[in-house]
Amino acid sequence: xxxxxxxxxxxxxxxxxxxxxxxxxxxxxxxxxxxxxxxxxxxxxxxxxxxxxxxxxxxxxxxxxxxxxxxxxxxxxxxxxxxxxxxxxxxxxxxxxxxxxxxxxxxxxxxxxxxxxxxxxxxxxxxxxxxxxxxxxxxxxxxxxxxxxxxxxxxxxxxxxxxxxxxxxxxxxxxxxxxxxxxxxxxxxxxxxxxxxxxxxxxxxxxxxxxxxxxxxxxxxxxxxxxxxxxxxxxxxxxxxxxxxxxxxxxxxxxxxxxxxxxxxxxxxxxxxxxxxxxxxxxxxxxxxxxxxxxxxxxxxxxxxxxx
Numbered sequence: 001x002x003x004x005x006x007x008x009x010x011x012x013x014x015x016x017x018x019x020x021x022x023x024x025x026x027x028x029x030x031x032x033x034x035x036x037x038x039x040x041x042x043x044x045x046x047x048x049x050x051x052x053x054x055x056x057x058x059x060x061x062x063x064x065x066x067x068x069x070x071x072x073x074x075x076x077x078x079x080x081x082x083x084x085x086x087x088x089x090x091x092x093x094x095x096x097x098x099x100x101x102x103x104x105x106x107x108x109x110x111x112x113x114x115x116x117x118x119x120x121x122x123x124x125x126x127x128x129x130x131x132x133x134x135x136x137x138x139x140x141x142x143x144x145x146x147x148x149x150x151x152x153x154x155x156x157x158x159x160x161x162x163x164x165x166x167x168x169x170x171x172x173x174x175x176x177x178x179x180x181x182x183x184x185x186x187x188x189x190x191x192x193x194x195x196x197x198x199x200x201x202x203x204x205x206x207x208x209x210x211x212x213x214x215x216x217x218x219x220x221x222x223x224x225x226x227x228x229x230x231x232x233x234x235x236x237x238x239x240x241x242x243x244x245x246x247x248x249x250x251x252x253x254x255x256x257x258x259x260x261x262x263x264x265x266x267x268x269x270x271x272x273x274x275x276x277x278x279x280x281x282x283x284x285x286x287x288x289x290x291x292x293x294x295x296x297x298x299x300x301x302x303x304x305x306x307x308x
Contacts, residue, residue: 003032004042005289009049009069011036017069020282021047028286030293045289046084050075057081064292067285069276071144072224073302074197086302087288090143093277101222101273102148102192105245106157109190109218110134114243131156137188139181139204140195140223141167141174142308144274148192160184164200185212190220196308197224207232215240222273225249230260237265247273 007014007021014036025032032044040059046066048054050073057066058081065085068076073088108114111128134157138149141163149159149172160173162184167174175184181204185191191213195201205219205228219241221228225248233244245267246260252271260266288298302308 003030003044003289003293004038005032005034005045005047006038006043006054007034007036007047008052008054009047010051010053013049013069016278017047017282020278021285024282024286025289027283028290030286030289032289045292047285048076055079055081057084060084065288065298067288069281069285071274071276072196073308074224077302077304077307085298086304087298087300088302088308089276089281089284090300091276091281091284093280094274095144095147097277098144098194098222098274099147099151101247102194102220103151103155105220105267106136106152106190106192107155109220109243109245110157132158134158135160135187135189137162137184137191138172139163139184139191139193139227141170142194142196145192145194146170148194160188164195181209182212185209186214188213188217190218193219193221193227194223195227197226198307202226203229205229205233207235210236210241213241216242218242219244219246221245222247225252234259234263237263241265243267245269247271 007017021034025034041061043060043063046060046063047069048066049069063084065087066082067087069089071089071094073086076082077086110131112126136152136157136159138145138159138161141161149161152159153172160175161170162175162181164176166176195204203226207229210232230250237244243265247269248271254260254268260268284299291298
């Protein structure tokens with residue numbers, strides 16, 4: 001029997017995803033009708049993005065899983081009508097993009113490139129330390145955080161990891177809890193935030209915790225805008241904090257009159273650190289549908305209690 005798979009990620013994404021999904025379904029030998037409209041009671045799987053007009057999942061009585069195309073699920077995980085399994089997107093292409101963004105900006109700040117890019121006058125030969133002499137704090141050790149941490153380790157950076165829960169066997173020092181966070185931030189010259197947005201992580205970098213950082217420290221946030229308290233960050237940047245490179249914000253697009261856009265110690269990038277790539281994401285979707293039909297566990301299924 002052929003499956004009905006509803007693409008409910010918004011009409012703007014359909015031209016980008018249609019061909020890769022059909023190719024991935026064929027490769028996985030899935031007999032499926034991939035459609036943008038269907039009677040809810042006939043749908044077996046939903047390919048989804050939170051911008052979708054589909055917000056009430058109650059009529060989808062046959063649906064076996066909702067397969068999110070975004071890495072973040074905070075805009076859907078709390079939907080009370082969603083009783084089906086929810087899977088977030090862990091896309092190899094997205095991971096590669098995030099690693100490239102993080103490594104690029106860590107190296108930029110490590111080498112002090114801004115002074116040369118912006119044409120610092122004179123001939124002051126400031127030699128940066130070696131990577132092994134530079135400590136980087138990686139806040140968040142999920143798929144993205146761990147991939148970035150390992151790439152930085154390969155360049156000899158002193159990477160210290162932090163997560164909300166204990167982690168072992170990852171090949172780098174891992175800390176957790178409030179005291180662990182303080183220990184990591186106390187010695188960090190560069191901080192990368194790749195935590196999910198949950199009730200526990202919102203404003204995790206507040207005024208108190210920002211004060212734990214050494215003078216001149218740099219923050220790189222390609223994770224979630226709500227991880228950092230905006231007003232506290234601006235106050236810290238007017239003080240000892242060296243710089244903040246921000247890719248995500250509480251309101252997007254970032255308003256033109258937002259103080260981040262005009263602060264001399266802030267670099268704003270327009271949410272480009274990592275994006276889901278249709279070709280690789282389609283293969284993840286197809287594999288999850290194959291797993292669902294084979295009675296195997298879904299990849300990257302969301303833990304509703306934890307929120308990711």
